[in-house]
Amino acid sequence: MIINTKTASTFRGVGVVFLVVSLILLSTLIVVTTAQQVEQKSSIEMGSEEFTPDGQLKSKPFYGVEEDLENENISIEELIKRLSSSSSLEQHGDLFLRKIPFDNVAQVEKLGDFLGSPKANKLKRIVFNKNGAEKDDPNVLEASKLAILLERGFLKQTQPTLEVIGVTSNNMTLETCMVLSYLLFQKGSVVKKLYLYNNNIDSACLKVIFSPILLPTASNTSPDKVTIPPLTKLVILANNVGDEGAKYVVKIAEAIPTLNDIVLKKTGLKEEGVLALANFIESHPDRLTHIDISENTQFGLKAFTAFCAAVEKSTTLNLLDMNEIGMDSLNAVEVLVKLIRNNKSLRKIDISDNRIADNGVKAIATVLSEQNVHLGKIDISNVGLTGEGIRYVIDAVKKNSNLKKVYIYRVEFFFEDSGIEKDLKELKKIIKSDFIDEEVITSNEINTDPNDEENVEEPSEEDITEEDDEDDNITDEELSAHPLFASLMESATPKKDEL
Structure with missing residues (x-):
């Protein structure tokens, strides 16, 4: 050219x-x-x-x-x-x-x-x-x-x-x-x-x-x-760079030691590209703080297993985005469960839009119930949840105080369960869902009556630092x-x- x-x-x-x-x-x-x-x-x-x-x-x-x-x-x-x-x-x-x-x-x-x-x-x-x-x-x-x-x-x-x-x-x-x-x-x-x-x-x-x-x-x-x-941050999003591009990103990260945040969302990653990323993370466990491989659905269990095994050993990775990657088997969920249990640095995982259904959520909720799990936020929206799956999530939140936010938007179908509705209302600051009316979710957060100045609650320090209105579900x-x-x-x- x-x-x-x-x-x-x-x-x-x-x-x-x-x-x-x-x-x-x-x-x-x-x-x-x-x-x-x-x-x-x-x-x-x-x-x-x-x-x-x-x-x-x-x-x-x-x-x-x-x-x-x-x-x-x-x-x-x-x-x-x-x-x-x-x-x-x-x-x-x-x-x-x-x-x-x-x-x-x-x-x-x-x-x-x-x-x-x-x-x-x-x-x-x-x-x-x-x-x-x-x-x-x-x-x-x-x-x-x-x-x-x-x-x-x-x-x-x-x-x-x-x-x-x-x-x-x-x-x-x-x-x-x-x-x-x-x-x-x-x-x-x-x-x-x-x-x-x-x-x-x-x-x-x-x-x-x-x-x-x-x-x-x-x-x-x-x-x-x-x-x-x-x-420090490289975002390659909605560009079809494929496996070859992922390999270049690995070389870029090796040449630029400050690079710790990589987004390869919707870039056509397949097995070779994911394996290349896994090899980099495994050989540099103290480098990355965030990686996003979302909306890449053409790599299988072998690459996913290698990737999770590498992330499991990372000591610096805080955020992991894997929404809509075609994770739809219990074998894949077992790999993810092992990652959540053993990694001590992760604070947030997004696995939304993966059809793992109630059984998959049950396995994840079981590990999230363990007090020694450090994960604070997880997005399991649109994974095929029903009322049974929501119950697993509620139980996990009640058992593990480390969980600060769990997203379960776009549940499979509407159901009537007064017990679940009651729990969701009580846990609305932690479990974010579209099951409860917006008026219910926002009521009692603060006194919104402009004529009642004395009873207006000041937002707590936790409310400020935890950012209740999450970017993940931005309007x-x-x-x-x-x-x-x-x-x-x-x-x-x-x-x-x-x-």
Whole structure:
């Protein structure tokens, strides 16, 4: 694959040698295949929860500020006017660019100049969402336009400040991945989090983004001179990178020792990819704090067993997301039970949308009843529960005070059981379900009568730290205020400019 003259001239200011040589070396890779855009159907938690050394949950807000949501569906000229007349950029350091088409080179150059000005010298987080030119493809982020922003903006900073980069629903090409690579690995890089969602990238694109460490010779420099960003979180979500991509992620984690949070949700993982992750976790038991392999259903019991065995030995893993992975047998549940019993670092597991039914939940509830189990939160929503399964959950919560939250949303069918209803009401702060009316769930939490000021209860310290309104079951309104995934809940029926 070769860059044409026009594109190469655009890249000149951002390291043409790095770009061209890398593309030539990568020309032997399999041609990028076009994967279908996918529609996200469930809520996403951006920025994993964090824990103190003694295992207490730290309260952590969503990434982003609501002011950034104003920067949507406007021209670049209007965007620059808004940012120039506001102090939000200096105060918050967030810039969310949604449906702002990069279709005018002159305007993109002006935006680049603005990003290189003192007004933006504290910019820490930037998100690109659907920035293609409307007349061509509204979801393609062109490499030439991103290169302009890089050359005239980010590279003008004497000391890089960008800590978070998000590229979502932009159908990245190999050339775009190349420019992103230069931004990620620029000299003095301080990038800590990289979010890649629904960009139609495959393993080849992933290899291009991380080519300085996966292909050190591509940058015409020795590996020891490559700038290694202090990356802690890597989100590859709804991109079909497959097993090859998972293997690259393992190599990336080996090359970047700070990386401890990996999301590979809905990425086409199969047996080889999961086994590669298992091998990494087993050989680095003190590295990862969070891993997400959700919505990958094409790996079997062998890979699942190896993965759980590795996680079982981890000493640092706090969060494990495995919702909708096709776990539907008691053999798989037995493997998970062993993991829950023996791992001492895990604080939350999500196994929702796996059809383990009452028998599976009974096995899990049995181990959760043990006082020496350290797990504090578990999501078993939509697993085929009936009243019998809910009773197992209630009994486990009553026996183990370590359990702080158990989610059982989307139970199989409605039933009438006054005893269960009574227990669910009493345990509503721990067991979160859609069985009890919203009015019942929220009543008596605090006195909401504005005329009765004396009897208003102050929220307890536990209420604050445990975050009763969990991100896992975020409302549409809350998700709409989420910078990286604001577009996902707009409509169940995609519009012409949607996913």
